[in-house]
Amino acid sequence: MAQKTKALLQLSKVSRSYDNRMALHPISLSLAAGECVALLGHNGSGKSTLLRVAAGRERPTAGTVRFDGLPMDENDPRIRARVAVVGDTVAHYPDLTVREHLLLVAVAHGVADSQEWVAQVLADRLLTERADVLPSALSSGQLQALLLACALVRPRDLLLLDEPEQRLDPEARRQLAELLRGELADGVAVLLVTHHTDLAREVADRVVVLEDGRVLAEGPADQVLTRVGLR
Numbered sequence: 001m002a003q004k005t006k007a008l009l010q011l012s013k014v015s016r017s018y019d020n021r022m023a024l025h026p027i028s029l030s031l032a033a034g035e036c037v038a039l040l041g042h043n044g045s046g047k048s049t050l051l052r053v054a055a056g057r058e059r060p061t062a063g064t065v066r067f068d069g070l071p072m073d074e075n076d077p078r079i080r081a082r083v084a085v086v087g088d089t090v091a092h093y094p095d096l097t098v099r100e101h102l103l104l105v106a107v108a109h110g111v112a113d114s115q116e117w118v119a120q121v122l123a124d125r126l127l128t129e130r131a132d133v134l135p136s137a138l139s140s141g142q143l144q145a146l147l148l149a150c151a152l153v154r155p156r157d158l159l160l161l162d163e164p165e166q167r168l169d170p171e172a173r174r175q176l177a178e179l180l181r182g183e184l185a186d187g188v189a190v191l192l193v194t195h196h197t198d199l200a201r202e203v204a205d206r207v208v209v210l211e212d213g214r215v216l217a218e219g220p221a222d223q224v225l226t227r228v229g230l231r
């Protein structure tokens with residue numbers, strides 16, 4: 001598929017190995033503003049590795065990752081201000097409430113009227129009733145909603161999501177698809193790791209299917225997923 005505009009995220013011949021074992025063979029990928037690419041593939045195929053490298057959380061063994069022309073580095077404040085990540089590990093402060101988590105992130109990113117905005121994000125993510133409890137009192141789906149809310153309470157041009165659908169019930173998953181379509185309409189670029197082929201079909205402009213760290217197939221979801229037998 002033709003690129004919509006200039007690439008916001010550009011991975012060029014990126015590979016990653018652990019202990020001399022290639023988890024990711026050289027791959028190139030670009031993502032423009034308002035575009036969504038979904039990464040699919042079996043367990044261990046390299047999706048999360050690719051996302052972590054794309055996020056600047058791990059350095060590629062070879063190749064380069066650039067965000068809006070800058071070398072990708074999660075410590076660069078120019079990048080941190082514009083890139084929101086929901087990774088594959090659950091990270092939270094055990095002694096901060098749900099609301100306090102969101103306030104912390106909003107204030108750190110200079111969000112105006114943060115109290116009101118946090119209340120809105122809590123409502124959107126169906127967390128209002130749990131706003132004043134600690135993470136230990138959340139269900140697993142509510143904890144997932146909190147992690148997503150932390151990414152949505154702050155400004156972003158690029159959203160990197162690792163299986164955001166996990167532990168969500170069907171209604172929350174439907175809302176996730178709606179939410180991602182809204183992000184794309186606002187011009188946010190989305191790189192989405194998912195096992196949920198329906199979610200990929202609903203939101204992705206392109207899918208990339210990985211197998212053993214290599215691209216097995218790439219293209220529009222409808223064509224690619226059927227071809228590789230992913231339902």
Ligand SMILES: Nc1ncnc2c1ncn2[C@@H]1O[C@H](COP(=O)(O)OP(=O)(O)OP(=O)(O)O)[C@@H](O)[C@H]1O
Binds near residue numbers: 018023042043047
């Ligand atoms: N930190 C690490 N050290 C060593 N090997 C790793 C590390 N992270 C990932 N791997 C290996 O790299 C390969 C790809 O893992 P990755 O987590 O990227 O797969 P995945 O497609 O995201 O899988 P899943 O669907 O199970 O989340 C696997 O063989 C995994 O064991």
